[in-house]
Each structure stands twice: as C-alpha cells, then as structure tokens.
Amino acid sequence: MQSYWRLHRYPIIFAVACMLFYWSFAYNLVRTDYVKFFMLFGALFYLCFKLMQFEKWNFKFLLVVGILFRLVFLFAEPNLSQDFYRFIWDGELIKNGINPYLYTPDQILEQGKIVFANMKELREGMTDLNARHFSNYPPVNQLFFALSAFLGNGSVMSSIIVLRLTIILADLGILYFGRKLLQNINQANHMAFWYFINPLVIIELTGNLHFEGVMLFFFVWALYLVSKNKWLWATPIYALSIMVKLMPLLFLPIFLKYLGIKKSAIFYTLIGVSCLALLLPFYSSVFIENYSDTLALWFHNFEFNASIYNVVKKIAVTYYEAKPWELIDTYGNIITKIVLGLALLITFLRKNRSLQSVITSMTLLLASYYFLSSTVHPWYIVFLLGIAIFTELNFPLVWTATVILSYFAYTNPDNKENLWLLAVEYILVFGVFLYEMIGKGSKKLYFFKN
Missing domain, CATH: 1.10.287 (Helix Hairpins)
Known part of the structure; x- marks a missing residue:
C-alpha cells in the first residue's frame, strides 16, 4: 500500500x-x-x-x-439545465399509456385531469418554451425516460438517479467498446480516457443528464462491429443510436466507399427498417407533423454559442438592416442545404477506404455543422469529442475546454451572450482546427485527404 x-x-x-x-x-x-x-x-x-x-x-x-x-453527482439535482423535467414528464406519460408526441405539457394541464401525481412539480420545473411544444426526443430516448418513471415511482429524485445510472452505464460501454475499436484501428487505447475523464462529459452528461453519451454508446458499439466486419449486426445498433438522437443520420453517406455500393444499400435498408420498427409503437396520424414542427423550431428559431452565424448576423443587421427573426429562419434553411452538400462532398472527395478515414470524415462533417449552426449547446461537443478520439484530430478536445465560455450567458435573466468571450472560444478552436487542416507540412487540404 x-x-x-x-x-x-x-x-x-x-x-x-x-x-x-x-x-x-x-x-x-x-x-x-x-x-x-x-x-x-x-x-x-x-x-x-x-x-x-x-x-x-x-x-x-x-x-x-x-x-x-x-x-459524486448521484444525488444532485442538475443545476445547469432544466431539460430533465421534460424527460421525466415524457416518461410519466408513457407510464400512463399516453403518447408523448401527441400533447404538449400545457395541453394536458389545460384538460384538468391528474394523469400522474407530480404533474405540477414537473411543469413548474421545465421552461415555458418546453411546456408549449411537443416532445422532440426520439423513441429510444423515450424508452429510457419511461424506465426512469417506472423505477422512480413518482419521485423526481429517484427518476433522476435512474437516468443518471443509465448515462453512467453508457459511458462505461463507450470506454469498453472504444478501447476495442481503438485497438482494431491501430490506435493507442488510452485515448478513450480523454472522453471518460473529461470534465465536460462528466458535468454535462452525468451531471445534467443529457443523452449524448447514450447515443454515442450505441454509435461506438456499431462502429466496433463494423471494424470486425460484422456490419450486418451493426445495423440495429446504429438504428438505436439514431433513435436516441438523430445526429448519426448525417453520417450514413460516408459509409458508401468503405462498404461499397452493394453492402451500403443493404446497410442503409436494414438501418431504415430498424428505425421504422422503433418508431412504430409511437406512430399516429399526427406524429410526423408534430415532431417535424418541433424539430424545425429548434433549428430555425434559436441561437446560442454560434460562431459563423454571429458574424453573418452582425453583417446582415448592421449593413443590410435585416430583421433577426427573419434572418435566423432563412439562415436555418440555407445551412441545412450547405451541410447536406458538405456531406456529399466528403463522401465522394475523400477516399474513406479505411474505418479511421471514415471516422475522420464524420468528425470533419460534424464540426462543420457545428461551426455553421446557430445553436451549439456545450453538451453537443461531447459527441464530437467521442468520435474524434478515434482520429488524429485534437481541436474537439480543445473545444471541450473552451466551450465553457458560452455559459456566461446564464449570468443574466435574458441569457444575453458576451460576444468577446465567444470570440476567444472560437479563435482558439478555429486556430487549432486550421493548423490541423493545413499546418502539418502538407500543402494539400487535410479536409480532402485520406
């Protein structure tokens, strides 16, 4: 000793x-x-x-x-986010046989029925914005919420503990499959600990109960199966990742060169069928409309911790007298098309012959999306870090350190951001990003290599 x-x-x-x-x-x-x-x-x-x-x-x-x-966080109530109240609300609805995609919290309360005992407590905890809109959490996420409601038995703290233990188990799964995947692609397996002991990961996932880690667990597991040439078995696991958070949908085209056209067609079809099977228990005639409207709201109506968007907004408002609420809607539509275009460029211009090259392409695409996005919450960076540990790119790790500057917005009731602090955050991130793209002795852009 x-x-x-x-x-x-x-x-x-x-x-x-x-x-x-x-x-x-x-x-x-x-x-x-x-x-x-x-x-x-x-x-x-x-x-x-x-x-x-x-x-x-x-x-x-x-x-x-x-x-x-x-x-350490096991019995703590999240202090940086109120989203967990909506998680538990949705879980209580499922527990009581109600589809969480069909009614907003305010609509249910207006009916005057007591569906579950702690309705008012949960409604008071969540934001007004959240209470006015339909749930935007995919079906597998909802199943975890339901589990927390069943095991929590009406206690908010008990439900929090169940959610927290779920997220901790997912992180252990990421460490397990992450180390195996790193070995399979001939990378040092200790790199997985840059995720596992990273403060942003621990605070935002275990502390604040965001489910990026659960999505990442299924995603890394699927990639591990692909690395073992068990890509057929990977399809339902990849679908589970999509049905926790939708982001892995963005990466599907990148598998095209790696798997080949025939295998890719089967791969995409099986993932699609698996996703439909997971959606089926929640499907109704108004599900698609409610869900798509809520998703559009998040993409076209909010701004937080943006980089390129803030520059565009400053120029448009100052020199062209653009109206901010119209600008963000237009910008959201344009960025969707740009990101889809980038996905196709990365799919066809990069070689993507090795799995590490595929994962690098995913990292570059996701980072590009975040650079362009009008909303980049700190916990979003966790997924970027989680896939970047399988590459030679370090800028996502830097971002996990600098993204904390964005939380200055919460020091005031209006959540007004300090653009100088955001400038420091992104100067550091873009500096490392550009160095890794063009500053390592090669004149050819890294973006289109490998």
Whole structure:
C-alpha cells in the first residue's frame, strides 16, 4: 500500500481534489455564479490533463476515478439545465399509456385531469418554451425516460438517479467498446480516457443528464462491429443510436466507399427498417407533423454559442438592416442545404477506404455543422469529442475546454451572450482546427485527404 502511494501519490491527490471540485459543482453551485463556475471547470480540466499525463496507461486507476467522479453527482439535482423535467414528464406519460408526441405539457394541464401525481412539480420545473411544444426526443430516448418513471415511482429524485445510472452505464460501454475499436484501428487505447475523464462529459452528461453519451454508446458499439466486419449486426445498433438522437443520420453517406455500393444499400435498408420498427409503437396520424414542427423550431428559431452565424448576423443587421427573426429562419434553411452538400462532398472527395478515414470524415462533417449552426449547446461537443478520439484530430478536445465560455450567458435573466468571450472560444478552436487542416507540412487540404 505504501509503495503504491509513493508511486501514485500525485495522481491520487489530483483525483481527490477533482472529487471535491465535482462535489462543489454538483451541490454548491448556482449557474449564475460564473466566476466560481469558470474556476471550478478550469481546475478540473487542468487536473484531467495531469491525470492523463501521469496515468494514461493505468487502466484500473483511470477507470476507478472516472466512476468515482460520476458517482459524486448521484444525488444532485442538475443545476445547469432544466431539460430533465421534460424527460421525466415524457416518461410519466408513457407510464400512463399516453403518447408523448401527441400533447404538449400545457395541453394536458389545460384538460384538468391528474394523469400522474407530480404533474405540477414537473411543469413548474421545465421552461415555458418546453411546456408549449411537443416532445422532440426520439423513441429510444423515450424508452429510457419511461424506465426512469417506472423505477422512480413518482419521485423526481429517484427518476433522476435512474437516468443518471443509465448515462453512467453508457459511458462505461463507450470506454469498453472504444478501447476495442481503438485497438482494431491501430490506435493507442488510452485515448478513450480523454472522453471518460473529461470534465465536460462528466458535468454535462452525468451531471445534467443529457443523452449524448447514450447515443454515442450505441454509435461506438456499431462502429466496433463494423471494424470486425460484422456490419450486418451493426445495423440495429446504429438504428438505436439514431433513435436516441438523430445526429448519426448525417453520417450514413460516408459509409458508401468503405462498404461499397452493394453492402451500403443493404446497410442503409436494414438501418431504415430498424428505425421504422422503433418508431412504430409511437406512430399516429399526427406524429410526423408534430415532431417535424418541433424539430424545425429548434433549428430555425434559436441561437446560442454560434460562431459563423454571429458574424453573418452582425453583417446582415448592421449593413443590410435585416430583421433577426427573419434572418435566423432563412439562415436555418440555407445551412441545412450547405451541410447536406458538405456531406456529399466528403463522401465522394475523400477516399474513406479505411474505418479511421471514415471516422475522420464524420468528425470533419460534424464540426462543420457545428461551426455553421446557430445553436451549439456545450453538451453537443461531447459527441464530437467521442468520435474524434478515434482520429488524429485534437481541436474537439480543445473545444471541450473552451466551450465553457458560452455559459456566461446564464449570468443574466435574458441569457444575453458576451460576444468577446465567444470570440476567444472560437479563435482558439478555429486556430487549432486550421493548423490541423493545413499546418502539418502538407500543402494539400487535410479536409480532402485520406
């Protein structure tokens, strides 16, 4: 025991310090206290770096500390996001035999029926915007919400614990399949710990109950099966990833060259059939309309932590007297077409012959989408990091450190952003991104290599 302490005393001290900081984050932080928020996150990210520096080959040590960091949050109510109230609401509806896609929370409350005991508590917790609109969470997500409602038995905290344990198990699954996938593509398997002990991942997923990690678990599992040439078995797993969050749909064209036309056609067909099977229990005549309207709302009506969009908005409003509410709608329509175009360019201009090249293409496409998007919540970057660990790209890791600057918006009631802080965030991210694209000794754009 003494010899272990002598060999690992600094990492142990760092890990204990992290646990204390996470405890303060979970139980003693108000999100409007940005100075404390920023200092805690900065310290945690630095200590994460030091733990990787000292112990990156020590699987058991990093596994244990990664689990302990997550367990610190077990009984904490999320303090950076109110989305979990809607998660539990949807789960309670399913528990009581009601399709969550057919009614908004406000519509149900207006009926005056007591569908479940804690209706008012959940409605008061969620935002007015969330309560006025239909659910936009895909079916597999809804099943996890329902599980939390069944096991939570009417207690919000019990439901939170169930959701949290689900997310922790998903992260363990990412670590398990991620290390195996890294070995299969001849990469160092310790890279998976840049995800597993990353403060943004722990705070936004385990802490704030966002389901990017569950989506990523199924996605990495599917990629692992593809790496073992078991791509047929990967199709239902990939569909599960899509039905947690829709983002993996964007990557489907990139498999075309890797699998070939014949296999790709089968691959796409089986994923499509699996998705339809998962949708079927929730299908109704108005489901498609309600769901698509809600999705359009998120893509065309909101802005947060944007980069290119903020530049476009500044120019359009200042020099062309554009109306912001019209601009964002037009911009959303244009960006959808641009991202689809980029997906096709990356599909056909990059070689995509190896699985690592395919994953690199996915990383570049997802990053391009986020650069162009008008809304980039911090937890979105978790998925980008989760696929980037299988590549040679480091800018997503930098982004997990700098995205915290966007949370300054929560220091005021109007959520007004500080554009100077966003400029610092994106200058650092774009700087590393551009260096990795064109600054590594090759005159040919990395975007179109491999």
